[in-house]
Amino acid sequence: MMDTQNSLKRKPEMIRARFLFLFLTGLFSISLLSSFSLKAQGDLLITPRRVVFDGKMKSHEINLANTGKETATYNVSIIQYRMKEDGSFEEIFKPDPGQKFADPYIRFFPRSVTLGPNEAQVVKIQLNKTGELTDGEYRSHIYFRAVPDQKPLGEEDLPKDTTSITVKLTPIFGITIPVIIRVGESTTIISLSDLALTLTEENQPRLSMTMNRTGNMSVYGDIEVTYLSAQGKKTQVGQVKGIAVYTPNPTRKLQLDLTNTQDMDLKSGKILVTFAEQSDVKEVKLAEAVLTLP
Numbered sequence: 001m002m003d004t005q006n007s008l009k010r011k012p013e014m015i016r017a018r019f020l021f022l023f024l025t026g027l028f029s030i031s032l033l034s035s036f037s038l039k040a041q042g043d044l045l046i047t048p049r050r051v052v053f054d055g056k057m058k059s060h061e062i063n064l065a066n067t068g069k070e071t072a073t074y075n076v077s078i079i080q081y082r083m084k085e086d087g088s089f090e091e092i093f094k095p096d097p098g099q100k101f102a103d104p105y106i107r108f109f110p111r112s113v114t115l116g117p118n119e120a121q122v123v124k125i126q127l128n129k130t131g132e133l134t135d136g137e138y139r140s141h142i143y144f145r146a147v148p149d150q151k152p153l154g155e156e157d158l159p160k161d162t163t164s165i166t167v168k169l170t171p172i173f174g175i176t177i178p179v180i181i182r183v184g185e186s187t188t189i190i191s192l193s194d195l196a197l198t199l200t201e202e203n204q205p206r207l208s209m210t211m212n213r214t215g216n217m218s219v220y221g222d223i224e225v226t227y228l229s230a231q232g233k234k235t236q237v238g239q240v241k242g243i244a245v246y247t248p249n250p251t252r253k254l255q256l257d258l259t260n261t262q263d264m265d266l267k268s269g270k271i272l273v274t275f276a277e278q279s280d281v282k283e284v285k286l287a288e289a290v291l292t293l294p
Contacts, residue, residue: 043066043067043068043069043070043072044064044065044066044067044072044074044115044144044146044173044175045064045065045066045067046062046063046064046065046144046175046177047062047063048062048177049177049242050177050178050179050180050220051125051142051177051178051179051180052180052182053127053179053180053181053182054180054181054182058126058127058130059124059125059126059127060124060125061122061123061124061125062122062123062124062125062142062177063120063121063122064113064115064120064121064122064123064144065115065118065119065120066115066116066117066118066119066120067118068117069117070117071114071115071116071117072114072115072146072147073112073113073114073115073146073147074112074113074114074115074144074145074146074147075111075112075144075145075147076108076110076111076112076113076123076142076143076144076145077111077142077143077145078103078140078141078142078143079091079140079141079143079176080092080093080095080101080103080140080141081141081176082096082099083244083245083246083249083252085249085251085252085253086252086253087243087252087253087254096248097248098247098248099139099247099248100136100137100138100139100247101138101139101140102138102139102140102179102180102181103140104128104129104132105127105128105129105130105132105133105138105181106125106126106127106128106140106179106181107125107126107128108123108124108125108126108142109123109124110123112147113144123142125142125179127181133181133183134183135183135184135185135216136182136183136184136216136217136247137180137181137182137183137216137217137218137247138180138181138182138183139178139179139180139181139218139246139247140178140179141176141177141178141179142176142177142179143174143175143176144174144175144176145173145174146173146174178244178246180218182217184216186215186216186217187214187215187216187217188213188214188215188216188217188218188219189213189214189215190211190212190213190219190245190275190286190287191211191212191287191289192209192210192211192212192273192275192287192288192289193209193210193212193289194208194209194210195207195208195209195271195273195289195290195291196208196209196291197266197271197291197293200257204257204258205237205257205258205261205264205266206255206256206257206258207225207238207255207256207258207271207273207291208253208254208255209253209254209255209273209289210251210252210253210254211243211245211251211252211253211254211275211287212250212251213245213247213249213250213251213252214250216247217247218244218245218246218247219244219245219275219277219286220242220243220244220277220278221243221275221276221277221278221286222239222240222241222242222243222275222276222278223238223239223240223243223254223256223273223274223275224236224238224239224273224274224276225237225238225239225256225258225271225272225273226271226272226273226274227258227261227264227269227270227271227272228269228270228271228272229263229264229265229268229269230265230268230269233263235260235263235264236260237258237259237260237261237264237271238256238257238258238259240254240256241278242278243275265293266293266294267293267294268293268294269293270290270291270292270293271290271291271293272288272289272290273288273289273290273291274287274288275287275288
C-alpha cells in the first residue's frame with residue numbers, strides 16, 4: 001500500500017517532467033525546421049528605407065522585391081515607435097509629449113502583397129487630410145509583416161504518438177520603415193558632445209559621443225570619424241550611415257568601434273567627428289566635434 005501511495009504522489013511530478021522534456025525537445029526541433037521558412041520570409045528587399053514628405057509631393061512609392069526562391073506574402077500596416085536614447089525602438093500606442101503620429105494623414109495601398117521568386121511590386125503612400133496639418137513633424141512606421149505558410153486542412157503533419165504533447169512555434173519576420181511628414185520651416189539644431197575614447201577587452205579603440213537635438217524636426221545623416229596625426233596626416237577610422245535622432249528626443253548616445261587604427265597613436269593627435277546630411281547633390285555638414293588625444 002505504501003508503494004502505491006508513493007507512486008500516486010510521484011505521478012504528477014513525472015507528468016510535469018515529461019511535459020518539460022517534450023517542450024524543450026519541441027523547441028529544439030522547431031528551431032531547426034523553422035529556419036527554412038524564416039529565410040523564405042526574410043528575402044524581402046525594400047527601397048527606399050524611409051519616406052519623407054517635406055514639399056509639394058503628395059505621394060511616394062515603396063518598391064518591394066522578393067529576392068528568394070519561394071513565394072511570400074506580406075501584410076502592410078502601421079505601427080508606432082518611440083526611439084530610446086541608445087537608438088533602439090519601443091512600440092507605443094499614444095504619442096509622447098512633443099511627438100505627432102503621421103498615420104491620420106496618410107493612406108497606402110495595397111495592404112497585402114504576394115510576391116513570387118524575383119517578383120516586385122509597388123506600395124503607394126499618399127497624403128490625406130493635409131488641411132488639418134500644423135507646423136512640425138509627424139512620424140509613423142510602415143510595417144511589412146510576413147504571413148507564415150499555412151498548410152490546407154487535412155495536410156498538417158500529425159504526431160505519431162497521440163499521447164504526447166506537441167508544441168509548434170512559428171517565427172514572424174517583419175520590417176518597418178519610417179514615414180515622416182514635415183510642415184513649415186525647420187528650427188532643428190544638432191550638436192555633438194561628450195566625446196570619449198576607450199579600449200575594449202580586445203584592446204579595440206571605441207569612441208562614444210552624445211548627439212544633441214533641439215527644434216521641431218528630426219535629423220538623419222552619416223557619422224564620419226577621422227584621425228588627425230601630429231604630423232597632419234588624415235585617416236578615416238570610422239563611419240556609420242543612416243543615423244537618426246527622432247522627435248521628441250533631445251539626445252542620442254552612440255558608440256562605435258574604430259577601424260584602420262594600426263597607425264593611430266592614442267597619445268597624440270586629434271579625432272574629428274562630423275555628422276552630415278545625406279544628399280545626392282552635395283553633402284551638408286550638420287555638426288562637428290574634435291577630441292584631442294590623449
